[in-house]
Amino acid sequence: MVTRIDGPRVAAKSRTTKQLIVFLHGYGADGNDLIAIAQQWQNVLPDTTFVxxxxPEICALAPQARQWFPxxxxxxxxxxxxxWAGLEKARPVLDAFLDAELKRYGLSDANLLLVGFSQGTMLALHAGLRRPQAPAGILGYSGMLVGPEHLASAPARLVNGQRPPILLIHGSQDDVISAEAMFVAADQLAEAEIPCQWHLSTGIGHGIDGGGLQHGAFFALQSLKIKRPNAAV
Structure with a gap:
């Protein structure tokens, strides 16, 4: 039986859910760590529900927090x-959650954006590229790509047959996962013919700055095919 997970939500500002953004937090945090981003994005994504x-696991180094894998x-x-083994164990848990959430709102993967931070980025890339149908996009902050040698067998495609777009954002001063991991991942994805954009946040450590949030919001609009509103991010 697959472990069931849940976490905090922010309902669509318009009260009509047309898109779903799922945040995947980092190691030693929990779902509360990223949900505040929804408050900053919902003005430009009013028909989007955020969760x-x-x-699923208690963090080995911080019992009050969580981990996707050790x-x-x-x-x-x-x-x-x-x-790789940890991601393979976590993937069916996330897939079951995504399937249930999409069913809840009557949506498909074409209306889904995965957003990860650190370990959550590892999982977003791993699971997102292996869905039966690819999500509209994958946004990864301060993370890394695991198992690039397996990318050729990652089946996920958009409804038009193309690979899902990816945006990687990383702080130049990250001392947990070096910014070099972003450039390596971008090259490895390109070798597998998976489109990938990247943004380096100058002077930022293992975190997300205002510029990174703005780039992320614009990527969400583009991936989910939402007309950019006049509201500021």
Whole structure:
């Protein structure tokens, strides 16, 4: 039986849900960590419902928080195969949650945007590229790509047969996951013919700044094919 997850939500400002954005938090946090982004985006995404599920496992290093799978530190010395195994274990949990949420609102993956931070970015890329139908887009902050050698077998496609668009955003001063991970991931995705944009937030550590949020909101509008409103992000 697949573990069920849930977390905080922000309902569509218009009260009519036409799109769904799912936030995937980082290691040692929970769904409350990212849901505040919804408050900043909902003016330009008024028909979007936002949800930020808590990861299924208690965090090994912070019992009051959650993890999608175990991690060792520093990550540069951790076992990539363990990351892959952890992602494979977490993927069906996330897929079941996404399927239920899309059914709840009568939507398809074409109306879904995955947004990850750190470990959540690892999962967003891993699961998003392996959905039966790809989400409209994948936005990853401060993360990394696990298992690039498996990208050729990642089946997810949009309804038009193309790969889903990806935007990676990273702080130049990140001392948890180096910004180099973003450039490596972008190159690996390009080699697999998966389109990927990137943005480097100058002077930012392992976090998200205002510029990163703005780029993310514009990517959401573009991916979900929403006409850009006049409201400020």
């Amino acid at each position: 930020s599920p808590h990861a 991690l060792g530190f520093p990550l540069s010395e951790d076992d990539p195969e363990a990351h």
